[in-house]
């Protein structure tokens with residue numbers, strides 16, 4: 544399987560090359576040349592399969608011979624040592640709890656897979672590799688955890704100062720060792736722009752071996768498709784009928800991974816792109832004009848993205864056709880007040896505590912239903928509510944219990960380096976510290 548760039552200015556490359564480059568040299572995002580269609584017998588057997596079995600089968604079609612099957616199996620079993628349960632709230636409303644990994648967010652799935660793939664490909668390189676990552680909250684923690692103390696790899700995390708939750712921040716600013724946090728005076732979009740500019744900078748590329756751990760990297764994105772299959776498998780053990788995924792959306796890697804699963808043959812009736820006031824994609828779906836805008840801070844901060852990177856992949860998947868995209872995806876956006884109400888509604892109706900991102904997806908699904916949409920809703924709960932304790936308390940009147948692994952981090956000293964949002968600052972830092 545080869546991978547082409549969405550900007551189509553370079554020749555296709557192998558999976559290994561796509562992973563190590565992160566972003567294509569023409570600044571496009573890598574896409575598989577064909578999306579493999581899985582057999583009907585595999586789809587029908589899903590309810591009998593474990594997460595690791597599903598992940599191994601799906602991944603092997605994208606990686607081919609570049610990683611022998613036995614090695615791939617070992618790597619996947621090692622990465623996915625936590626559960627992703629589907630919780631029923633109502634016959635047509637289920638929550639996919641993606642927050643049982645080490646950093647209590649769905650990014651653990653992509654980051655743990657990717658760190659192992661990268662370590663596998665880099666085992667013979669003999670040169671230090673710098674992983675640059677921009678975060679609006681959850682990616683930073685998962686990538687820091689995934690690469691912590693991995694020999695030969697240094698991770699540099701750029702995050703918008705004052706715009707991530709306290710718990711998220713301590714998760715990536717207290718580790719030290721090979722993890723450096725740069726606290727940027729700006730937005731997530733500034734951080735993402737700085738990272739992308741670094742990849743395009745010839746001086747930096749000549750001096751440093753740089754790669755990305757955001758969902759722009761295909762090895763971060765592909766594993767996110769595994770849990771769509773696994774959610775479907777769990778639902779099918781109990782119910783028949785059309786399946787709808789409601790996806791909290793920021794950089795749109797999560798939704799794009801769902802579209803990959805659908806193209807591979809997973810019977811998904813519809814997707815819901817659930818966003819906060821950073822509603823670039825819902826507005827595009829409603830009005831047909833794609834207008835990226837500066838991100839605004841919200842209580843569902845991990846989705847504070849005004850210019851989502853993966854829109855390039857989504858558009859590519861639909862052959863740049865808006866009507867085709869509209870057939871498969873509906874977009875909804877919620878204000879902070881509506882998000883708080885949704886968290887309270889979920890607590891009152893179902894005695895379930897959800898984080899603000901999941902709450903946006905829940906309300907978006909209920910609106911889709913109220914507008915005549917059909918199907919069993921699977922809401923992707925992307926983070927543990929305790930990562931947003933103050934926000935949850937402001938909505939439901941009490942703090943969620945902080946798991947032990949997070950409580951101990953809160954007492955550790957924060958180590959971050961302040962940085963302006965101009966590229967020169969980042970370049971100087973990388974040139975002089977590397």
Ligand SMILES: N[C@@H](CCOP(=O)(O)O)C(=O)O
Nearest residue numbers: 678679680681682757758794
């Ligand atoms: N929501 C993200 C923003 C970056 O998204 P990614 O999926 O491209 O890494 C975060 O929590 O940092």
